[in-house]
Amino acid sequence: MSTPGPERVPSTVKVGKTSGQGKPPAGGSSSRSGASRPGAKKAAPGKGGKGKGRKPVTPVKVAGGRNWGPIAVAGVVVLIAVGIIGYGVFAAVKGGGSWEDRLNAIDGVVDYRAQKNAAIDARDHKDGTLQYVTSPPVGGAHNGVWQNCMGDVYTEPIANEHAVHSLEHGAVWVTYKPGLAAGQIDELKKKVEGQDYMFMSPYAGLDKNVSVQVWGYQLKTDDASDSRIDEFIKNARLNASMEPGAACSSGNTTTGPVTASAPGAGS
C-alpha cells in the first residue's frame, strides 16, 4: 500500500497539467472517495496526514487513463495465457496421434484395414480349413478357438484359422521363414517370450524372412533385428484388438493344420 502512494503524487502533477477538465468533477468525487476511505486510513494510520492532501489528487490522475500497473499486469497475464494455450496445442498435436497413425508412419507397414476388403474384415467363426487373401493372413473368418498367444513360441507351423482369431483378440503374430538362422530366431524369441498378446511360429512360403502382423496390419522384413519390428509391436500390440479385454489364454496350444473338429479350449 505504501509504494503506490509516492508514485501517484508525481503522476498527478503531470495529469493535472495536461487535462484541466478533469478537475471540477474531481472535487465532487473526492468527497465520495474520502468517505469510502476510513478502512484505508486504519491500515496506515501514520499516513493520515498525507492522505488529506492526496484526496483531491488521486482521482484526477486516474482520469488521465495511463494506469501502467494494471496494463503491465494484464500484459503478463496475456503472455502466460498465450504460453499455456500454445503449449497445450503443441502437446496435443505432438502426443495426440492415434496408434494407427503411428503404425502407418512406420516404413513398410501395410494397412489392410484401409482397403475395406470384405474377406479380411470378416469376423465369422467357421470350422475346417479356410482360405485367406494374404500370406500370412491379417484377418477374416476364423476358427472358434484362438491360438494360445501368451508369449507362446511355437516351433512348428500353426493353423491360420486359430492364429487369425488371436489377431482378433489383439495379439501380435510373429512369423518367420522356416530354416531362418538360429540367431535370427532367437532375436525374435526375445520379443515374444513372457509377453502376453504375443506368439510366434515358422510360416511356410513366406516371401521375406520375417512377417509380423496384427488384425489388419502387416510388416515384412528380411532382418529379425530390424528396429521397425519393435516399433510395430509397441504400437500395435493390444491396441489392434477388435475385442478389448479378450484373453490370449485358454486357446489352442497344439501345432499343425486345423482339425476337422475344433480342439477344445485349453487342450
Add this chain to the structure above:
Amino acid sequence: MSVSTDPSSTVAAPASPGGDRRVGAWWLVAALVLGLALGVGGGLLIPRFTTPGDDSAEAGFLRDMSTHHAQAVEMSMIAHADSTDSRIVTLAGDIALTQHGQIGYMQAWLRDWGLSPTSSQEPMAWMPDSAGSVVNGLMPGMATPDQLTKLRAATGKDLNVQYLTLMRQHHLGGIHMAQEILKLSDHKDVTWLAQTMVTGQQSEINLIDQLLKSIQGT
C-alpha cells in the same frame, strides 16, 4: 488498486459519459476472455501434468502387472476347466475372474493417461535393482512354458497340487511387485489397487497352504 479504479469510474461518468465507459467494458471483456482462456488451458493441461508419463514407475507397473496377471488367469482357467475338486474349481474361478477384472482396470488407466499398453522398455525396468529378476522374459513368480505344458497334461490330484504350487509362487512374485510400486508411487488409484493385490493375494496364499496340506494329506 481498487482505490484507484473506483474513483476513475465515478470521475469518468460525468466527464465523458460514452468514452470511458466503453474503455471499462473492453477491460471487462478482456478479463472475461482471459479468465476463460486460462480456465480452459489449465483444464486441458493440468491432467497432462498430473498423470504418470510413459516412463513412469506407475505405467511400468500397470503394463507388467497386466502381463503377470494374465498368466494367473491362464493357469487358473486350466485348473478351473480340468480339476474335479470343487474347492480348486472355486478358487481358480475366483482368481481368474478377479485378476482378469484387474487387468481391465490397469489397461483402462493406461488408456486414460494417453499411454500405450506396450512400451519399448524391458519388463520390470520400472523397478530399481530389478536386473536379473527377469529370466527368459518371465517376471518374478511366473511359470515357465515347460511348467505350463505339464500343468495342461496333469489330471486329478497331480493337477491340483501343480496348480496350487505354481499359483503360490505366482502370488509371491505378484505381491513383491505390488509392494515395490507401493514404495515408489503415491498415485491414489495405482496404490489402491496394489494394496488390494498385496492383501488379497496374501490371504489367498494362506488358503492355498491349507488346500495343499489337505490335498497332499489324502
